[in-house]
Amino acid sequence: MSMPTSLSSIPKTTQFTSIESRSLQGTTVNTGPQGTTSKATGKRASRSDGASADEPSKARWDEVSVSTLVPKMRTEGLRAYFGQAEVLKGISLPVAEKQVTAVIGPSGCGKSTFVRCLNRMHEVVPGARATGQVLLDAQDIYQAEVDPVRVRRRVGMVFQKPNPFPTMSIRDNVLAGLRLNGERPDDPDAVVEKMLHRVALWDEVKDILGRAGTGLSGGQQQRLCIARSLALEPEVLLMDEPCSALDPIATARVEELIHELRKSYTIVIVTHNMQQAARVANFTAFFYLGKLIEYDRTDVIFTRPKEQRTEDYITGRFG
């Protein structure tokens, strides 16, 4: 099926190695996620003629592998530094489009730094810098002429601790990204309702939209922050341990939400919690001491990891 289509889309996104190209042969997995794409990748979706649009991508899931995933983002030899200390030591990793990619590893392994490099938030810290390539679609976001502010609007971020703006109401928090950027949505109320629906918070807060966002519970605040990010219609959503400050029930809500969101967004989630990675992620990357030790489908990582260190970590022998 539509082999030429798949191939034609490849140069646009990234350069596959020869091995990867070969593995394309026997599989149609690429069109799975591709066919079901919407706004964010509309161009590509229309070009693939919707060949597999009605086929559930799940049916093909077994055939997906790291080497055949359709990358939305891709890092090449990414190195990150805080002053003299090198915290990422050459990470090359494709992030699958409209999938959830989890980054796991012990504290200090560079997980957070990695995702912060994906939207150039890393360099916000004084003394921090990064080298190497981070491709968003085909564009290296670390090129000199790329405006980090534009990158961050396409690649949204949710932080470890819920951080709604304390001076704003729930409603204004949702609109904050638009408003503070000087945009005036035609129908702000519709945006607020749509975004709060999307994060399954609407029913809980629809009567108290005027109240301070900081008055909500931790889990509600975190979903509010996710809504705030989504209001900018990003293509990628980075989540830096989004549940580590939440109780188990709130965590479950956020995880359900991630399941929903991956239909429309590419998600990268950093987590300390291996069960969480197993529950929400399609792909899992294991980081250790600033290096990418292993990257594969989540079920592979958790059932038959190739690396001894991965196995040791997921079985709780260290970390």
Place this chain on the structure above:
Amino acid sequence: MLGAYARRKFTDAFVRSACVLAAVIALIPLGSVLYYVTARGIGSINLDFFTELPKPVGEAGGGMANAIVGTLKLVFLACAFGIPPGVLTGVYLAEFGHSRFGKMVRFSADVMSGVPSITVGIFVYSLVVLTTKQFSALAGGIALAVLMLPTVTRTTEELLKLVPESLREAALGLGLPKWRATLRVMLRTAAPGIATGVMLAVARVAGETAPLLFTAFNNRFWANGLNEPTASLPVNIYTYAVSPYEEWHRQAWAAALVLLLMVLLLNISARLLVRSRVGAR
């Protein structure tokens, strides 16, 4: 075991009462100033005091309307000249203050807040009064602004630093340029606290006398505009208090009471601002 507990209880009671005693002692001067100024001043306060010009020596009655308006003028000018550069400097120190220059600015602000106010008066005298050849409200306002500057700067810096870094990250993560994040999120979040600090600074300079002596000078009549010698309550209090006339002494007390109430009002509104901010959380 019991002995140790008894001893700890005794120590607790002892230290606690020492603290209460110290607090009471600290309150005594404040309380007596309030009481004394009120008792001596209240008798001379009437409507005339707020609406009339001073009468010539020897005549009874008259008021200080020009000095009250003069003080308001001076305070307004001080705010206009002092707050914007003070807040901006504070923002600079909080956002970019790690540089050598930033450290220099911070150090100068700290030194400046210790400069005697009379020195600031001389400085503005030579800078403004001598060049314009005119005592004026403008010169007085500038002198007060210079006095406010370090307080406003350091307050702004400290309060901006209190805003959680996570809010800046949230703002930057939403694709805001740094200046917008600083202005619309950081400064906005710190605004109530900064307003409080600024008001306290204003309250402080409202009572300053020394820098006004040879900048705004004094005036027995209405000052037109900002380019004439201008009366102010603190300078009037000084002039009237050192005069040999009984009537003037009474008026000085009244002026002191009015000034005290103005400063008190500013302080109270600052506190209310803090409370409304805490309430909003």
